[in-house]
Amino acid sequence: MSSPTFELDSKIVRAGAGAGKTTQLTQNIYDIATNYKKTHDKWPRLVVTTFTRKATQELKERLIVKACDEKNDGFLEYVDSGANIHISTIHGVLNLFLRNYGHILGWDNSFQIINKREANILAKTIIKEMDSNSEWEFWLEHFSYSDLTGLLLNYYEISCRLPEAIAIDEKHLRELVKKYLKAQQQELRSLAELIISHIQNEKWLKWADYLLKVPENDILDYLSAFGRRPSKTKDIDEEFNESFKTRYERVKKNLEKSGLLLDEVAGAANFFNKFELLAKKFVNKYLEYKKKLSKLEMQDLELISHLILNQESSLGEAFAQEWDYWLIDEYQDTSPLQEALLKKLIGKSPSYIVGDPQQSIYLFRGARSEVFARKEQELINKRERLSKNYRSYSELLSFINDLFSHFEQSFMKMDFSHRYGEPQEERVVAKFYNGNDKKFVAKEVLGLMQQGISPEKICVLSRKNKPLMDMAFFLNSLSLPTHVHASGGFFQRREILDVLSLVRFLVNTSDNENLVGLLRSPWLAIEDSKIIEWTVEWKHWSCSLWQHLKYIKASVVEILEELLEKSEKWGVYTTTEICLKDWGVITYSHYHDASGRRESNIWKLFTQWHEQEKKPGFNIFNFLNQTQLDLSESEGAEEADAVAALEPNCINLMTIHASKGLQFEYVFIIEAGKKPQLSNGAQENNKIHLDENHNFWSFAVPTQEAGKKEKTVLDHMCIESIIEQELRESDRLFYVAVTRAVKNIYISWEGKYDENSWLGRCRFPLQLGTHQKKGYVYSYTNDDISDDLEKWQFAESQVEEVSPLKIEKSMSKRLQKISVTRFLDGLHANAGSDKFKLTENSAMYEGAKTAQLGSDIHNLLEKARYIKNWQAEDYILTHFTETDSEKILKAYNWVKAIDQPPMLNLLQEGFVEWGFQWVKNNSIFEGQIDLWGTINDTTWLIDYKSGSSKYTEKAMKQLDIYCFPLYELGCRYIKKAVIFPIEEKVIIVDAFSLSELNERYFQK
Secondary structure, eight states, rough: OOOOOOOOEEEEEEEEEOOHHHHHHHHHHHHHHHHHHHHHHOOOOEEESSHHHHHHHHHHHHHHHHHHHHHHHHHHHHHHSSSSEEEEEHHHHHHHHHHHHHGGGGOOTTTTEEEEEHHHHHHHHHHHHHEEEEEEHHHHHHOOHHHHHHHHHHHHHHHHHOOOOOOOOHHHHHHHHHHHHHHHHHHHHHHHHHHHHHHHHHHHHHHHHHTTTTOOSHHHHHHHHHOSOOOTTTTSSSHHHHHHHHHHHHHHHHSSSOOOGGHHHHHHHHHHHHHHHHHHHHHHHHHHHHHHTTTEEETTTHHHHHHHHHHHHHHHHHHHTTOSSSEOGGGGOHHHHHHHHHHHHHOOOOEEEOOOGGGGGGGGTEEEEEHHHHHHHHHHGGGGEOOESSSOHHHHHHHHHHHHHHHHSSOOOOOOTTTTSSSSSSEEEEEEESSSSHHEEEEEEEHHHHHHEEEEEGGESSSSSHHHHHHHHHHHHHOOOOOOOTTTTGGGGGGHHHHHHHHHHHOOOOOOHHHHHHHHHHHHHHHHHHHHHHHHTTTTSSSSSHHHHTTTTTTTHHHHHHHHHHHHOOOOOHHHHHHHHHHTTTHHHHHHHHSHHHHHHHHHHHHHHHHHHHHSOHHHHHHHHHHHHHHHHHHGGGGOOOSSSOOOOOEEEEEEHHHTOOOOEEEOOTTSSSSSOOSSGGGGSOOOEETTTTEEEEOOEEEETOOOOOOOEEEEEHHHHHHHHHHHHHHHHHHHTTEEEEEEEEEEEESSSOSSSHHOOOOOOOEEEEEEEETEEEEOOOOOSSOOOOOOOOOOGOOOOOOOOOOOOSSSGGGGEHHHHHHHHHHTSSSSOOOOOOHHHHHHHHHHHHHHHHHHHHHHHHHHSSSOOOHHHHHHHHSSSSHHHHHHHHHHHHHHTOOOHHHHHHHHHHHHEEEEEEEEEEEEEEEEEEEEEEEETTEEEEEEESSGGHHHHHHHHHHHHHHHHHHHTTTOOHHHHETOOOOEEEEEEOOOOHHHHHHOOOOO
């Protein structure tokens, strides 16, 4: 009977908070893949995109767990191989597209991703080439070098994203000014009609008559001629008065803005036209340089892909044909540009899209919540909604639904899951507090912990890091354990700053400020009084502080000079690593931080450093400069702490963005009365503002007054639009924060709240006291909290005693690690060797090719050991060329068929790629055995060799050393076997006894 037909179809899912979106996505991927395999007898070619690399990794792990739960080895191999399933962020997809198709239009597929600092250097290089032109003096008269570079890079991004965008001309600028003034006139007339319909006061009615007659031009002068608006009288409602005042003041403020004089419009339009000519030249050169140097920024993955697809749409069609189905997660965080790119790359392929526009909180990265709405309309008959919340208690959900029904922005109500049983409608689920945030949080947390609540179930959320740091400091003063998940925290961590101070000294001894920091580090620990004494003396010398310390023979000089000598011999990386180990910095970090976070951060720094070193053109100064840049730039906020080996049981403090996707039983939201940071002010003077509806752009034009710039009406309109988007996103940010809670929510602020704050934009009717509402209870207090909060006293059972590892005071006694190969090379170093002979390129190529074949066979045998029902032939034919696959399959089958040693049994029961460490003569020997196992009281020790059997003797000596750890494990009778799969040859020798081995290798 044939399998039922399975068709891939498009669908869009709006998944609310706590609806199990990731769980469903995982299940969908599994169902789609396995059903497709049943129907078509092959795995589907899938693309799965998520928003962050962390989410990508989590999804991969969930799919592996799913495969294990379902005991589906085929699906496990499918996910693990990655051959037909691509799981990444959208930038990972674009990276794949550019590397596969970019070369067709001249873009090197081995391009390198550079950071913003490197891109700025490249831009300034181009500008310096251009500034030889006579017109350049004009631009430097009006802009600083830095501001001009920023504007040109801004134009580059706009021109790539929206090639049809142009500078606004005089005609359209005049129309916008008139339109803007007309809108203010209509608002004033609307206020006049409001007065007439609500107020009988004669003065107010007279003033309303003046407002009805307001002209289209010179409105501000007209209003000034009639003086101030009438004062509030007893018969005027307070709420009406405040609302009227706010609207009227807003109109006056709008009329005071720059760019509203019609006689200044022509000058601004001419200025933009002149800049556009310059900017186009810059963009052409910038793209030319990037293509020539094969260097792209992260944003270029989108911009260059967009340019290529606009230039040659068939490349998008070709890429689309490579895939059967697309699954796109977090679609609400997609930008309009990403939306356009996905449309071209997906083509006619079906797709599964999931997201929640209520949780769109990445406006600053270009995300637009309306992108999801557009896609819902496009797939109007293929929509699905997941509104059941499995995260929060029912009574808390009642509160959340009610709270967000009072926002102007519409929020979809969540349905109850009754996961926690029947709702307890009399339970207080939300506490509002107006007063000192820190005291309120501390008091409530102390109360929870006294009830036996574990600290890790509590989380404090804020928009920014600074309030979290202050909160942590206050809670720590009460002996409450905290863990700040601060973005941007990595390069600000004390241990990282101290390590980098050592590195900077090794590469530049003349950096006086850095040297002072190094002297104060824990491993040198020079007292401040001593450093002051040295620096006071040094002020009289015209040399670096280091030269002065050497001259006066300071106590620390000998240690640092030894390090400098080692760095010249071993390099900076190795010297730093050995130094930190020898000084016990890494070992003792466990004493200071039981969670392992400090040690993890140090190793993360070394890992990043090592990865950067492997890149072409690596420069240690650039690496150090980048770490410094990450301290001061917001982009560096991406760099978080390393994951600790043991997550501590602490109160969690994190930004709302960092909390997305997480949940905690008790959530505190602080500073709920503060307004969000909005796009306005001087920082907007150095940006190009784009009207995406009409494809016009403008920026603040320099005036005759030095350093002053004035925005155009288009700038003001664009900023107003952005601010409205930011305020709506601020509402959604609050929604994300509140929906992290499982059981209780605590909301606090200090003083009067701002009208644009979360509380200001929410019309929830707060009243002092405790109130029973439909389905829940909330409380609101503003009482002062006492300063004398009692410190938290840990019970003995809660305290984990941390003892530092014992370290030998004399580091010379530290055991030396040595590989087996290195040991054998050293043993026979003086025994004479063949003279070095030049090898022909062809011979080198053949040797490398043979070695690669051996490695491939080795990997296949490893898979045969660990993957159940593994189909080797299918894998080989799929992953290797026709020529290689024939050789590899033949060698693989030959190895499995060997009777002596019994390879089939060994591959089923033995140990593959078995790594070991074995201590002998104050040295730690390290090695990795290809395969070993005990069959019928005989221990077989196997080594695969891809080369010639004439090197058997060396392989046997290597196996001799491998025998030592096996003897110590209790193996009695060992046989050594060297297998040559390419030659189809096996050499078997009985191993020496332990005493014979000691005599041969260690007695002398």
